[in-house]
Every structure is written in structure tokens, then in C-alpha cells.
Amino acid sequence: MDNNFDVAIIGGGISGCATFYTLSEYTDINKIVLLEKCDKLASISSSSKANSQTIHDGSIETNYTAQKAKKVKISADKLMHYALNKGLQNKAIFKMQKLAIGVGDEECEFITNRHKEFSEIFDGLKFFNKNEIKKIEPKIIESMNGDDRIENVVASGYNESWCGMNFEVLSDNFAKEAIKANPNNKIITNFKVTKIKQNADGSYMIQSNDNSIINAKFILVNAGSYSLPLAQKCGYGKDLGCLPVAGSFYFVPGSILRGKVYTVQNPKLPFAALHGDPDIALSGHTRLGPTAITMPKLERSEHLFGNLSSELLLIDFKLGALKVGLDLLKDSEIRSYVFRNIAFELPIIGKRIFIKDARKIIPSLKLQDLTYAKGFGEVRPQVIDMSSKKLELGEKKIITKKGLTFNMTPSPGATSCLGNAEIDTIEIVKYLNKSFDIDRFYSDLK
Ligand SMILES: Cc1cc2nc3c(=O)[nH]c(=O)nc-3n(C[C@H](O)[C@H](O)[C@H](O)COP(=O)(O)OP(=O)(O)OC[C@H]3O[C@@H](n4cnc5c(N)ncnc54)[C@H](O)[C@@H]3O)c2cc1C
Numbered sequence: 372m373d374n375n376f377d378v379a380i381i382g383g384g385i386s387g388c389a390t391f392y393t394l395s396e397y398t399d400i401n402k403i404v405l406l407e408k409c410d411k412l413a414s415i416s417s418s419s420k421a422n423s424q425t426i427h428d429g430s431i432e433t434n435y436t437a438q439k440a441k442k443v444k445i446s447a448d449k450l451m452h453y454a455l456n457k458g459l460q461n462k463a464i465f466k467m468q469k470l471a472i473g474v475g476d477e478e479c480e481f482i483t484n485r486h487k488e489f490s491e492i493f494d495g496l497k498f499f500n501k502n503e504i505k506k507i508e509p510k511i512i513e514s515m516n517g518d519d520r521i522e523n524v525v526a527s528g529y530n531e532s533w534c535g536m537n538f539e540v541l542s543d544n545f546a547k548e549a550i551k552a553n554p555n556n557k558i559i560t561n562f563k564v565t566k567i568k569q570n571a572d573g574s575y576m577i578q579s580n581d582n583s584i585i586n587a588k589f590i591l592v593n594a595g596s597y598s599l600p601l602a603q604k605c606g607y608g609k610d611l612g613c614l615p616v617a618g619s620f621y622f623v624p625g626s627i628l629r630g631k632v633y634t635v636q637n638p639k640l641p642f643a644a645l646h647g648d649p650d651i652a653l654s655g656h657t658r659l660g661p662t663a664i665t666m667p668k669l670e671r672s673e674h675l676f677g678n679l680s681s682e683l684l685l686i687d688f689k690l691g692a693l694k695v696g697l698d699l700l701k702d703s704e705i706r707s708y709v710f711r712n713i714a715f716e717l718p719i720i721g722k723r724i725f726i727k728d729a730r731k732i733i734p735s736l737k738l739q740d741l742t743y744a745k746g747f748g749e750v751r752p753q754v755i756d757m758s759s760k761k762l763e764l765g766e767k768k769i770i771t772k773k774g775l776t777f778n779m780t781p782s783p784g785a786t787s788c789l790g791n792a793e794i795d796t797i798e799i800v801k802y803l804n805k806s807f808d809i810d811r812f813y814s815d816l817k
Pocket of ligand 1: 406407425748
């Protein structure tokens, strides 16, 4: 095999696959390789078991400002158009109802005001009062004794929206289309990159754990949680730490909720408030979650303390990043949230504690209807900027301008994959002196 490529993408999750496709379909780059350490693509954060399977366009995500919603909507729309154009309806992309609910007077006022502001961004966004919600999502209103719950509830959302996405199926589709667009391209699985070294001519040598070698003129690292350790091994991103936050889910029977139900974010809390999402890959199940538990792991394993990362502990100890995490605990609301989330993971008592939060969405929920979704969920690699000593909640990019770029893509990284692919493609063609048919990229995805 000829081991020389123009571009090597490390990481075959949704981010790597979306850029693999964009480079292959819309540029004149000759030879691209996608390198993945697992035996198949999209088996970590982009797996259908790992995430909430939502195209986060900002309409119901109450933790997004209007400014952030406008930005993510552009990427979300591209993703939706891609899936619809490729005929992936009910394979990768699913249509359902979606609501952001406010419970109690304070939250109802918040949703009412938010609805007015967000209606200007989202065409056809609808407001629902308690009676209207009862008709379309009755379990939100029904209390334990069958009467309507006492608190007022309002919602903002859509009766129908292409908002469910199986990012694992989509990743495979991107990869397949990339090979179709350019048969010179390659996908190599079971290739765990352990070393990246610059060659004398400015290109790079990539070595795997079994000493296979690939050479490439440009390397794009989309290795999820491992992007930062790989960057630091190459001498970049030394001012960044990582706070890995694992998210798990609980299941309730699919008959309970008809669509997605999102709740109001406590602005003090760094992670999205609890939501309900009908599982599009496992019929008859609806997920509640994700929870948020900090642990020194870069990827999840079957066991609570499996896969602990010594690389990460070393990075964070050296930088004092752990202190940034500990400082968050000084706030009593954050402290209580963190400890509750740890408790959610515990056998037997976990679901007894979780049900109290879940009843905000489904007041009549019974303990026997709730099961811990074993093997579901993943780690969100939240970046800590050590110069500002702050937790960065979005994505982070390290551009070296030397033909080597690293992406860290926590939520909504899957939704933003084509937006990120566009940015990376612009950078890569400039570096390699190639061209990007951006007009066709835009016209195909609208
Ligand atoms: C609980 C949870 C819920 C979420 N819900 C949503 C949601 O509803 N909507 C949304 O948009 N986003 C959601 N996200 C975020 C979303 O899952 C991620 O942003 C997205 O999957 C990141 O994709 P990625 O390709 O960058 O990373 P990954 O999917 O993790 O892919 C990285 C790949 O790199 C490979 N890799 C790592 N190291 C190496 C190496 N050394 N050599 C070769 N390969 C390597 C890995 O095996 C993996 O396949 C959620 C995340 C979590 C954890």
C-alpha cells in the first residue's frame, strides 16, 4: 500500500467523517485517509448509544443564548439538509415533536419571554399553554393521582421537526460518500495513533500502536477526548486542561413521551438541564438525561472506574486544572448538583434520587418505569483554559498553522460537524494550495 496522503484525519467519529466527506466531495485534494483506533467508525461519542441523538438547533435548548442559537442553527440546517438530500429519512434523521417546558411561575415567565425572542430566529416556533400541552404531551401535565399537576406549565417548540439524528448512521454515510467521491481515499480502522512527527520536508509521519506508518502533508486531529493529549504530545495546547464529564441516561417506556421535552436551565450550572428524548435506535424506549459526573476518564468503560486516564491526570495535575474544577464546588448549588449527579450512578438508590428530578418532566413517573441505561452515555471532554482559569463549554480548536490542527468537540459538536468541516476545509485547502467549491457546498446544503 502507498502510505503517502495529502490529508490524514485522525478520528472516525462524526467530526472526522463530516470533514472526510467535505474534503472529498468539494475539493480537488487528491488522497485523504481517515484513521480510526476502533474496529468501526463512530463507536465513541458519536455512537447512537452515547449521545442524546438531537440536532441541537437552539430552538428548545434553554442553555443557549439567542446569539449562540443563531450560530448553531446554521450548522444544524446544513446537517438536516444533508440527511434529507441523501434520503436518510427514518434511517439517520427522524421527525418528532419537540418542546422546551417551563414549570412554575418563574420558569413560565422565562419561557414566555424566550419564546418572543426566539420566534424571530425560528420560523413557525409555537407557544403552548397548559391545556395545549395536555393534548400533545399529556404525561407532562398528569399528576400522580391522575389530576392535572398544580403548577402552571407552558412550552415553546414544534409539533413536528426533523430533530432526531442517529449520528452513528450519519457518520457511516459520510464515510461511504467520501469514498464514492474519490476512490483514492482510504479508511483504516484499528489504527491507534501513538506518535506524530514532522518530517524534514514539512509533511508528517503518523505512527500507530503496532508501528504502522502513514505520511501526510496535513493532519487534522478529530480524536474526541484524545485530541488534547495528542496535541500536548506534539507540544501544543499546553495552556489547556480537561474536565471530563461523563453523562449517563435512564430509560422510561417509549409510550410515556411522544417527543423531545427539554427543561429550563439553571444558569449557574455548567451542563444542560435534564431532558427526555425518544430513542431513535432502540424503539420503545425514551431516554432521560444526560447526568453529569466528573471522572478522570477520557472515554467511558463498562466499569465505573475502568479506563481511568493517567495521561489526563498528569496533564491536569501539572496545570492545576483540578483546582478550577474544585473551585466550581464552592457554590452550594453547583455542589449539590455535582453530588446528586454522583448519586444518580449508584445502584439501587441512584434511581430513587433521579426520579425526583425526572418528575419535573413526568410527575406521575413510577419507580418501576425507570431503568438505568447500562452501557449508554459517554464522556464530554470539557476544556479548561488555564490562562483565564475558566471552564470552556463549547468547542475548542488548536491551529498550529504548520499543517496540523486539533479539534475538541464536546456538545453540540455532533450538530456542528458540517460547520466545523467547512472551517477546517477552508484552512486545509489554503495550506495545500488547493481549491474548495464552497458555492456548491452551500447550495447542496440549503
Ligand atoms: C451524554 C452526551 C450527550 C450528547 N448529546 C448530543 C446531542 O444530542 N447532540 C449533539 O449534537 N451532540 C451531543 N453530544 C456531543 C456529541 O456526542 C459530540 O460532540 C460528538 O459525538 C463528537 O464527535 P467527534 O467525532 O468529535 O468525537 P468522537 O465521536 O468521540 O470521535 C472521536 C474518534 O476518534 C477516535 N480516536 C481517539 N483517539 C484516537 C487515536 N489515538 N487514533 C485513532 N483514532 C482515535 C475515537 O475512537 C473516536 O472514534 C453529546 C455528548 C454526550 C457525551
